[in-house]
Every structure is written in structure tokens, then in C-alpha cells.
Amino acid sequence: MESKGTPVGRRVVLGMLGLGALGVAVGSRVQDGLDSALSQVTSKDPTGLTGLLPGGGGFRFYNVTGSVPQRDASNYRLTVSGLVDRQAGYTLADLRAMPQTHMVRDVQCVTGWRVDDTAFEGVRLSHLLDLAGVRDGAGAIRFTCFDGAYTESLTLEQARRDDVLVALKMQGKPVTSAHGGPVRLYVAPMYFYKSAKWLSGIEVTESVQPGYWEHYGYDVDAWVGRSNGRDDAPTS
Numbered sequence: 171m172e173s174k175g176t177p178v179g180r181r182v183v184l185g186m187l188g189l190g191a192l193g194v195a196v197g198s199r200v201q202d203g204l205d206s207a208l209s210q211v212t213s214k215d216p217t218g219l220t221g222l223l224p225g226g227g228g229f230r231f232y233n234v235t236g237s238v239p240q241r242d243a244s245n246y247r248l249t250v251s252g253l254v255d256r257q258a259g260y261t262l263a264d265l266r267a268m269p270q271t272h273m274v275r276d277v278q279c280v281t282g283w284r285v286d287d288t289a290f291e292g293v294r295l296s297h298l299l300d301l302a303g304v305r306d307g308a309g310a311i312r313f314t315c316f317d318g319a320y321t322e323s324l325t326l327e328q329a330r331r332d333d334v335l336v337a338l339k340m341q342g343k344p345v346t347s348a349h350g351g352p353v354r355l356y357v358a359p360m361y362f363y364k365s366a367k368w369l370s371g372i373e374v375t376e377s378v379q380p381g382y383w384e385h386y387g388y389d390v391d392a393w394v395g396r397s398n399g400r401d402d403a404p405t406s
């Protein structure tokens with residue numbers, strides 16, 4: 171598994187520089203957004219607080235835009251579109267009524283921090299794809315987010331894995347706004363940047379379209395320990 175001190179590839183360093191510059195540019199606005207998210211969470215659920223603070227629970231807060239977007243059961247929609255037989259727009263209630271899969275896996279950010287044994291629960295992405303009926307000629311999925319900026323992608327084969335979830339719960343409770351609620355993606359075998367927060371669109375496409383961080387040099391196939399300049403393969 172991934173550990174601290176693993177050599178970091180050149181492209182990852184370039185990407186981290188990109189992240190640092192962005193952090194400087196929008197840092198104060200990000201902090202404002204986080205503060206308002208924190209106050210909302212605090213008023214509803216005091217125990218949610220520690221999980222959101224840098225260092226608290228091990229998670230770091232990431233957001234490429236300047237505020238934490240808010241949607242709830244009243245206005246959340248997840249659309250499934252593209253190369254499918256049946257387009258769909260699911261409410262939170264629709265998603266909650268589907269078969270739920272629970273898994274406990276490690277979270278690993280490509281910049282080095284990790285949170286072991288994190289519980290995720292939600293609908294398998296493969297289930298949504300089956301409901302939609304993927305057409306011949308489809309090869310990939312493009313994910314969009316209601317922050318209006320972040321995107322991600324998976325090959326169809328990756329998307330059909332059992333350990334890829336459209337997550338409604340994280341750490342045993344509904345995904346908080348700061349963690350990408352009400353619905354985020356969880357791609358267990360890949361670095362956490364694949365796990366798009368504030369998920370609002372699943373588009374079936376012909377081929378992979380690189381996501382947000384992938385334009386900054388991060389690998390599209392983001393297997394933990396086998397991408398981004400890291401290689402845990404046996405040496406003998």
C-alpha cells in the first residue's frame with residue numbers, strides 16, 4: 171500500500187505546484203466557504219465538526235471553486251445521459267430507494283495524506299449504468315459536479331467495478347456539504363481526486379475525457395500505488 175516517503179514523480183510535483191498557486195489565489199474565499207459549511211454542520215450535528223477540520227479525522231478539505239455548493243433533498247438531481255437507452259434524473263429519495271452497498275476502505279490523496287478504514291455507503295455506479303442501458307460504442311464515463319467546475323472520468327470497465335460507488339453516506343452519516351454532499355463519487359482503488367464531490371452528472375461517452383486535475387498532469391488511470399510516479403510493484 172501507499173506510504174509516506176514514496177518518490178513523487180515529476181508530473182505530480184507540477185500538479186502540486188498548480189494546486190499551491192490555486193490555493194493562494196482563492197484561499198480566503200475557500201476558507202469563507204468552509205466556515206459557512208462548518209457553521210451549518212455544527213448547528214445540525216456537532217459531531218460532524220471534527221471530521222471537516224484539516225487534521226481532524228485526517229481529511230483535508232479540497233475545493234477548486236471559491237465556495238461550498240449547497241443542495242439537499244429539495245433540489246438535488248443526478249442526471250444520467252449520453253450513450254444510454256434511457257436518460258434519467260434521480261432525486262435523493264430515488265437514490266436512497268435503490269440497493270445500497272456498504273464498504274470500508276482507505277482514502278488516499280495523491281499528495282500523501284491518507285485516512286484508513288473509511289466507511290462509504292451508496293449505490294453502485296454499475297447499477298445506475300444497468301438501469302440506463304449503456305449503448306454499443308460507449309467506452310467511458312464523464313462525471314460533472316454542481317460546483318460547476320470539477321470533472322472526472324473513468325473507463326466503462328473501471329466504472330463497472332464493484333468498488334465504485336455513488337456515495338450517499340461517508341463515515342456512517344450522510345455525506346456533508348464539505349465532503350461533497352449530498353452525493354459524491356467514491357472510487358476505492360484510485361487516488362481520492364477521482365472521487366468527485368457534489369456529483370450531479372454521469373454522462374456515458376465514447377472515450378475518456380481527462381478530468382480537472384488530469385489537465386495539470388495527474389494520471390487518468392489513478393490506481394493507488396501504481397500511478398502518478400509511484401510504483402509499489404515487487405522489485406524482484
Ligand SMILES: Nc1nc2c(c(=O)[nH]1)N[C@H]1C(S)=C(S)[C@@H](COP(=O)(O)O)O[C@H]1N2
Pocket residue numbers: 229230231232233234235279280315317320348349350362363364365366367368
Ligand atoms: N468537486 C470536487 N471534487 C473533488 C475535489 C474538488 O476540488 N472538487 N477534490 C478532489 C481531491 S484532490 C480530493 S483529495 C478529495 C478530497 O475530499 P474531501 O474534501 O472530502 O477530503 O476530493 C476530490 N474530489
Ligand SMILES: [Mo]
Pocket residue numbers: 232279280281362363
Ligand atoms: Mo487529492
